[in-house]
Amino acid sequence: MISLNKTIAYTKSWKHTFLISVVLGILVPLLLISLEPFDNSNTFSYKYIILSGYALCIIIPLLLAHIIENYVYKKQTNRWFVVNEFLYITITLFLIFVFAFFYHFLIVSNLHTFTLKAIWGFAKAFCLPFTPIVVPIWLYLRSKYGVIEVPLSNKKNTKKINSITITGNNKSETLSILESDFIFARAQQNYVDVYFKTEKGVAQKTFRNTLSNIMKQLPNAWQVHRSYLVNLDYLKTVEGNARKRFIRITASEEIIPISQLYYKALSNRLSNSSQELQN
Structure with missing residues (x-):
C-alpha cells in the first residue's frame, strides 16, 4: 500500500x-x-x-x-x-x-x-x-x-534562532533543537535515527516513528532517498555515477545514498546555487 x-x-x-x-x-x-x-x-x-x-x-x-x-x-x-x-x-x-x-x-x-x-x-x-x-x-x-523541488539555501533563514520539537510515538521520545542544528535522519524499519549538532559535536536520538512523519516536523529536512532526510545546508558534495549516487555532508562521515527520483531536483538546486556537482 x-x-x-x-x-x-x-x-x-x-x-x-x-x-x-x-x-x-x-x-x-x-x-x-x-x-x-x-x-x-x-x-x-x-x-x-x-x-x-x-x-x-x-x-x-x-x-x-x-x-x-x-x-x-x-x-x-x-x-x-x-x-x-x-x-x-x-x-x-x-x-x-x-x-x-x-x-x-x-x-x-x-x-x-x-x-x-x-x-x-x-x-x-x-x-x-x-x-x-x-x-x-x-x-x-x-x-x-510534475517535479520535486529542492529550494535554494536561504542563508538568512539559517541564522534565525528557530527552535523545533521532534516527537516519536512514545511520550518519552521528544527532542528540542534549533532548526539549523538538524543534520540528517535515517530510517530503519519502524525507527528513525535523528542526527543533530551540539556544542560537543554530532549527537543522535532514536524515535519510534516513520520517516514521513519525522519529515513533517523538520522544516529543513529534504528527502533524498526512501530512508534518508538531510538538511541541505550541510551538503558538501554529490558523488557517484548514473547507476549509484551518494552525497557527503560537512558535519558527519555518513555516506548518504540518493535515489534517481530526487537526483534531478538536487542537481538543479546545486546548479542554481553555483555549487560544484561531482558526477
Missing part, C-alpha cells in the same frame, strides 16, 4: 496546468460526441458546438483549483504528498461535476428545475463512465509535468 505521506512530484507550472486542462477539456467533448451517453443525437441544433462547451467545465475548475493547490504547496515548504494529490483530484472532480451538471441542464437541456432522479441520471451517464477514463490520463499528465 502506498503511504499517504509519501513525497511525490507536483505540477507547479501554470503553463503545464493549462496544457493539462486543455487536453482533458478536449478529451471529454470527444467522448460525449462519440459515445452520446445522454442519447441526445439529432435532438438539438449545433450539437457538436454545444457539446464542445463541456470543455470549459473541465478547464475552469482545473485553473481555479490550481490557485488553491499552489497555496497549499507553498505552505508545505514546496512539498507535495500522496494525500495532497488524492484530495486535489477528489475536490477538483467534484467541481467539474458541478460545472458540468449546471451546463448540461441549463444550456444543453434548457431545464431550470432539478430532481433527484435527474441528478442521479446525470451521475450515471456522465460521472461514473468518464471518471475511470479521465482520471488515469489526468494523473499521468500531472506526473509527467
Whole structure:
C-alpha cells in the first residue's frame, strides 16, 4: 500500500496546468460526441458546438483549483504528498461535476428545475463512465509535468534562532533543537535515527516513528532517498555515477545514498546555487 505521506512530484507550472486542462477539456467533448451517453443525437441544433462547451467545465475548475493547490504547496515548504494529490483530484472532480451538471441542464437541456432522479441520471451517464477514463490520463499528465523541488539555501533563514520539537510515538521520545542544528535522519524499519549538532559535536536520538512523519516536523529536512532526510545546508558534495549516487555532508562521515527520483531536483538546486556537482 502506498503511504499517504509519501513525497511525490507536483505540477507547479501554470503553463503545464493549462496544457493539462486543455487536453482533458478536449478529451471529454470527444467522448460525449462519440459515445452520446445522454442519447441526445439529432435532438438539438449545433450539437457538436454545444457539446464542445463541456470543455470549459473541465478547464475552469482545473485553473481555479490550481490557485488553491499552489497555496497549499507553498505552505508545505514546496512539498507535495500522496494525500495532497488524492484530495486535489477528489475536490477538483467534484467541481467539474458541478460545472458540468449546471451546463448540461441549463444550456444543453434548457431545464431550470432539478430532481433527484435527474441528478442521479446525470451521475450515471456522465460521472461514473468518464471518471475511470479521465482520471488515469489526468494523473499521468500531472506526473509527467510534475517535479520535486529542492529550494535554494536561504542563508538568512539559517541564522534565525528557530527552535523545533521532534516527537516519536512514545511520550518519552521528544527532542528540542534549533532548526539549523538538524543534520540528517535515517530510517530503519519502524525507527528513525535523528542526527543533530551540539556544542560537543554530532549527537543522535532514536524515535519510534516513520520517516514521513519525522519529515513533517523538520522544516529543513529534504528527502533524498526512501530512508534518508538531510538538511541541505550541510551538503558538501554529490558523488557517484548514473547507476549509484551518494552525497557527503560537512558535519558527519555518513555516506548518504540518493535515489534517481530526487537526483534531478538536487542537481538543479546545486546548479542554481553555483555549487560544484561531482558526477
